[in-house]
Amino acid sequence: MPGVSEIKSKYLQKTWQELKVALKKQIELSSTSSDFNQKYRITKRDFELFNKYAKELTWLSNQETNSIIEHGKTIDEKIVFLFHRFKFTYLPKIRIAPTVPAYVLVEPTSVCNMRCPMCFQTDKTFTTNEFMGKMNYNFYTSIVDECFANGIGAFTLASRGEPTLHPQLIEMLDYARGKFLELKLNTNASRLSAKLSKSILSSVNHVVFSIDSHLKKEYESIRIGGDYNIVLKNVQEFWKIRNSPEFRDRKIRVSISGVKVLSSQNPKAFKSFWERYCDDAYLNPAEERWNTYLNTSHPDLKQSCIYPWERLYIWHDGVVNTCDVDYKSKLSPGNIKDIGGIMKAWKNLEWLRKKHLATERSMVTPCDRCGVSHPTYS
Numbered sequence: 001m002p003g004v005s006e007i008k009s010k011y012l013q014k015t016w017q018e019l020k021v022a023l024k025k026q027i028e029l030s031s032t033s034s035d036f037n038q039k040y041r042i043t044k045r046d047f048e049l050f051n052k053y054a055k056e057l058t059w060l061s062n063q064e065t066n067s068i069i070e071h072g073k074t075i076d077e078k079i080v081f082l083f084h085r086f087k088f089t090y091l092p093k094i095r096i097a098p099t100v101p102a103y104v105l106v107e108p109t110s111v112c113n114m115r116c117p118m119c120f121q122t123d124k125t126f127t128t129n130e131f132m133g134k135m136n137y138n139f140y141t142s143i144v145d146e147c148f149a150n151g152i153g154a155f156t157l158a159s160r161g162e163p164t165l166h167p168q169l170i171e172m173l174d175y176a177r178g179k180f181l182e183l184k185l186n187t188n189a190s191r192l193s194a195k196l197s198k199s200i201l202s203s204v205n206h207v208v209f210s211i212d213s214h215l216k217k218e219y220e221s222i223r224i225g226g227d228y229n230i231v232l233k234n235v236q237e238f239w240k241i242r243n244s245p246e247f248r249d250r251k252i253r254v255s256i257s258g259v260k261v262l263s264s265q266n267p268k269a270f271k272s273f274w275e276r277y278c279d280d281a282y283l284n285p286a287e288e289r290w291n292t293y294l295n296t297s298h299p300d301l302k303q304s305c306i307y308p309w310e311r312l313y314i315w316h317d318g319v320v321n322t323c324d325v326d327y328k329s330k331l332s333p334g335n336i337k338d339i340g341g342i343m344k345a346w347k348n349l350e351w352l353r354k355k356h357l358a359t360e361r362s363m364v365t366p367c368d369r370c371g372v373s374h375p376t377y378s
């Protein structure tokens, strides 16, 4: 997401340099073996792209090198993770869609218990009609199975609603456990219990708490419907459990992410307060997007958006989309139940990629009025 704080390298430069040499050597040595593509979960075409553009590994962020160092025990496991990140971050940045989507986000429910001014949940034409609902558990497991079978590396539970409002979230987390290289949950932390916190810590690699202030009055003026004292207590309890002997050895990243919507919000004070209870805390700038569809269109908007190359959302009812900025699914290729699977849905986004590459984003609503934009490599 735009505005995410720069993560520092946790390890000595020497540690990464040595591992980098070993990774490159192992990739070169094994690249001619017949099981290479299956073993490292990369298609022939994507590996050719890796060799052409990315084999020097200079494109990896500090967060990615940290994760590669920490991921798995063997060099082979680290290569699988490296190729996953190549598909997740590098290919989308050069506007090439990986053969298989690297990142799928599933929405347990579209309902939320808060009404923040920077969120589409304030759009009553969204919250008061057919858009609301929760995912059927058996449908959810079929999505997880399909993602797993296709070797999709990153899977997130979140999108338009608050995941903890789904009554079977614990079962959903249990079912996804161990099936993805990166499993993430986003939540506003208002409904955490010790049981749910343990379930989250047993399954995810990364949890993000959406919190916009460290001050009660400011928080409650943004997170309408939220109670600061409850959220603070929940996050403190979660952090205590995360650092308990049961979980401290699992390398689970805990982030606190907020949106800066008021001039009074102080990013430094926010960070220094919340980093007592998480690994990283940051405030992102608010984007011009709510109500997305009523934003002023920008005919001069030419830069392509990264999302159609990067991610696939699956809403609670099976409708797929490339972003949740378009929360009413105007860009959607349809319902996954009718399309015939994730791979077909991914291919069916090709029209949108072409529009963006042809600098014709301004001919597509809501891309013509969306404040999200992303840099490309020069």
Ligand code: SF4
Pocket (backbone or CB within 6 Å): 305, 306, 307, 308, 322, 323, 324, 325, 326, 366, 367, 368, 370, 371, 372
């Ligand atoms: S609406 Fe279009 S431009 Fe905006 S995030 Fe979605 S795909 Fe990108």
